[in-house]
Amino acid sequence: MFTLPDDQFMGLTEITILLIAAxxxxxxxxxxxxxxxxxxxxxxxxxxxxxxxxxRWLEYGLATAxxxxxxxxxxxxxxxxxRARKFTNEDRLVxxxxxxxxxxxxxxxxxxxxxxxxxxxxxxxxxAMALLVVGMLLVxxxxxPPRLQMTFGLxxxxxxxxxxxxxxxxxAAAAFLRQNAGQDAxxxxxxxxxxxxxxxxxxxxxxxxxxxxxxxLPALSLREYLTYVLFLPAYVSGPIxxxxxxxxxxxxxxxxxxxxxxxxxxxLSRIGVGLxxxxxxxxxxxxxxxxxxxxxxxxxxxxLWLMLYAYAFRLYFDFSGYTDIAIGLGVLFGIELPENFxxxxxKQSIAAFWQSWHMTLSNWAKSYVYSxxxxxxxxxxxxxxxxxxxxxxxxxxxxxxxxxxxxxxxLAWGLWHGxxxxxxxxxxxxxxxxYRGLRDTPNKQLAWEITGVLLTxxxxxxxxxxxxxxxxxSALSTFSRLLGGGA
Amino acid sequence: xxESTVRQQLRDFILEDLIRxxxxxxxxxxxxVSSGLIDSFSLAQIGVFAEETFGVYIPDPDLTVAKxxxxxxxxxxxxxxxx
Numbered sequence: 001m002f003t004l005p006d007d008q009f010m011g012l013t014e015i016t017i018l019l020i021a022a023x024x025x026x027x028x029x030x031x032x033x034x035x036x037x038x039x040x041x042x043x044x045x046x047x048x049x050x051x052x053x054x055x056r057w058l059e060y061g062l063a064t065a066x067x068x069x070x071x072x073x074x075x076x077x078x079x080x081x082x083r084a085r086k087f088t089n090e091d092r093l094v095x096x097x098x099x100x101x102x103x104x105x106x107x108x109x110x111x112x113x114x115x116x117x118x119x120x121x122x123x124x125x126x127x128a129m130a131l132l133v134v135g136m137l138l139v140x141x142x143x144x145p146p147r148l149q150m151t152f153g154l155x156x157x158x159x160x161x162x163x164x165x166x167x168x169x170x171x172a173a174a175a176f177l178r179q180n181a182g183q184d185a186x187x188x189x190x191x192x193x194x195x196x197x198x199x200x201x202x203x204x205x206x207x208x209x210x211x212x213x214x215x216x217l218p219a220l221s222l223r224e225y226l227t228y229v230l231f232l233p234a235y236v237s238g239p240i241x242x243x244x245x246x247x248x249x250x251x252x253x254x255x256x257x258x259x260x261x262x263x264x265x266x267x268l269s270r271i272g273v274g275l276x277x278x279x280x281x282x283x284x285x286x287x288x289x290x291x292x293x294x295x296x297x298x299x300x301x302x303x304l305w306l307m308l309y310a311y312a313f314r315l316y317f318d319f320s321g322y323t324d325i326a327i328g329l330g331v332l333f334g335i336e337l338p339e340n341f342x343x344x345x346x347k348q349s350i351a352a353f354w355q356s357w358h359m360t361l362s363n364w365a366k367s368y369v370y371s372x373x374x375x376x377x378x379x380x381x382x383x384x385x386x387x388x389x390x391x392x393x394x395x396x397x398x399x400x401x402x403x404x405x406x407x408x409x410x411l412a413w414g415l416w417h418g419x420x421x422x423x424x425x426x427x428x429x430x431x432x433x434x435y436r437g438l439r440d441t442p443n444k445q446l447a448w449e450i451t452g453v454l455l456t457x458x459x460x461x462x463x464x465x466x467x468x469x470x471x472x473x474s475a476l477s478t479f480s481r482l483l484g485g486g487a
Numbered sequence: 488x489x490e491s492t493v494r495q496q497l498r499d500f501i502l503e504d505l506i507r508x509x510x511x512x513x514x515x516x517x518x519x520v521s522s523g524l525i526d527s528f529s530l531a532q533i534g535v536f537a538e539e540t541f542g543v544y545i546p547d548p549d550l551t552v553a554k555x556x557x558x559x560x561x562x563x564x565x566x567x568x569x570x
Contacts (some may be wrong), residue, residue, distance in 0.1 A: 207548075214546035242548075351526060355552075363551070366527060371547035374531035379539075389528055425528065432524070433508055 022332040031254035045232040056181040057122040073205045074225040076149040077212040091222040166406040197235045233329035239340045240360040249335045256334040267331035274324030282318035289314045290468045348452030350420040370396040394418035413466035505529045520552045543568045
C-alpha cells in the first residue's frame with residue numbers, strides 16, 4: 001500500500017493541461033499581469049484538482065476552507081506595531097476576487113460542462129451562509145492581541161491536521177459531515193476526508209507564523225501570500241518553498257524573460273526527466289514493489305528482498321520524478337522552486353541521507369522542531385548533550401513520520417530514523433578526528449566511504465518496511481521473513 | 488565588543504566544545520558544517536552560545552548550512568544584530 005500524502009499526485013492529463021496553460025501564460029500574459037494570473041490560476045486549479053469526495057459538497061468545502069485558512073494566516077502574520085503594514089487597495093481587491101470566485105463556482109453546478117470541472121459545489125445560499133458564519137468567527141478571533149492570534153492560528157492548523165490524519169478522529173468528523181449533508185453517518189470512514197495538499201499548505205502556514213513570531217518574515221501582500229501558499233505546481237506535493245525566497249521570484253515576474261529559449265528548454269527537459277522517472281521507471285517498479293498484497297505472495301526471503309529494493313527505488317523515482325515535474329513547471333511559470341532530492345541513496349551517513357531526501361521537508365523540520373527543541377533543552381541544562389540529541393532526533397523524526405499518517409507503522413518508521421540519527425551522531429562525535437586522519441590513506445578512506453553508503457542505504461531500505469505495510473504485525477513478520485525466519 | 492573579540496570567542500567555542508580539537512587549524516572561510524566538522528546539533532549549540540555570550544538571538548531558520556557554514560558567516564550574522 002502506497003500511503004504517502006505525496007500519493008496525491010497529478011496524473012498525465014492534469015500535467016498536460018498545466019503544460020498547455022504554462023505556454024499560454026508565457027505567450028499571452030503581459031509581465032505586469034503574471035502575478036495575478038498565477039493567483040487566479042492557482043485557485044481555479046486547486047478547485048479543479050480536488051478529488052471528488054464521498055460526502056456531498058465536501059471537495060468544494062475543503063478547497064474553500066483552504067482559501068479561508070490561508071487568508072486568515074496572512075492576516076495574523078501581517079507586521080504590527082511600529083512596522084505595521086497598512087491594508088492596500090490591492091489587498092481589498094484580492095479579497096473581492098476570491099469571494100467572487102468562490103461564489104461564482106457555485107453557479108457551475110447549473111452548467112453541465114462546468115459541473116464536472118468545478119467539483120460539485122453546493123447551492124449559493126448555503127455558501128453565502130457559511131461564509132457569513134466563518135466571517136463572524138474571524139471577527140471574534142481578530143479581536144485578540146496579535147501574539148494570541150498567532151498562537152491560536154498555530155494550534156488551529158495543527159488541530160485540523162490531527163483531525164484529518166488520525167483515523168478515529170477523521171471518522172468522527174466524517175460522520176458529522178455526513179449527517180450535515182443528509183447522508184448515512186454509519187458509513188463514515190477515514191477515506192471520506194481527502195484534503196488535497198493540506199499537509200503542504202499547513203507546513204507553509206506554520207513557517208510563516210513562526211517566522212513572524214521570530215521577526216524573520218518579510219511583509220507580504222495578500223496576493224503574494226496566497227500565491228506562495230497555493231502555487232499550483234507545488235500545491236499537491238511540494239516542494240515546500242520558503243516565503244522570502246518565493247517572494248524574490250514573484251516580485252521579479254514582470255521582468256523575467258519567460259520566452260527565453262534556454263529557460264524553456266530547462267523547464268521542459270526537467271519535466272521530461274520527471275515524466276520518465278515517474279511514469280516509466282516508478283510505475284514499472286510498482287508491479288514488483290513491496291505491498292500488503294504482494295508480501296503474502298512472496299515465496300522466500302530472496303523475493304521479499306527484491307520487492308523491498310523495488311519499493312525503495314520506486315519511491316525515489318516516483319517522488320523525485322514528481323518533484324522534477326513541479327520544478328520544471330515552476331521554471332516555465334517564472335518561479336524557481338527549491339530542490340527536494342540530491343542523490344539520497346548514495347550518502348555515507350543517515351544524517352547526510354536526511355539532508356538529501358525530501359530536503360524541503362527535513363529543512364522545515366530542522367527549523368521548526370529540531371533546532372528550537374534542542375536549543376530550549378540546551379538552555380535548561382538538565383540533560384546531557386547525548387540525551388538532548390536523542391530526544392530532539394526522536395521528536396523530529398516522529399513528527400515527520402506522523403505527518404505521513406498518524407498510524408503505528410509511521411510512528412515506528414519515525415522512531416527507526418530518530419534512533420539511527422542518534423546512533424550516527426554519537427558514533428561520529430567519537431570517530432570524527434580518526435576519520436579526518438584517513439585522508440592520508442586514500443584506499444582505506446574509500447573502503448570506509450563505500451561501507452558507509454552500503455550501511456546507510458540498507459538502514460533506509462529496512463526502514464521502508466514500516467512505511468510500505470499498513471500495520472505493525474505485517475511489518476514485523478516481514479522483517480522476520482527477510483532475515484530468513486518464518487512468518 | 489568588537490569583531491575580533493567575537494571571532495576569537497566563537498573560534499575558541501567551536502574548537503574546544505564542538506570540534507573538541509583545540510589544535511585544529513580552523514580557517515575563517517572554511518566550510519565547517521559542509522565538511523562534516525560539526526553538525527546540525529552544533530549549530531543549535533552555536534545559537535545558544537550567541538544568545539548567552541553576545542546577547543544575539545539567531546532565529547532557527549537562520550541556523551542553516553547555507554547561512555552559518557563558515558566562521559566568517561557566523562561572525563557577520565552575530566555582528567549584524569549586535570548593535
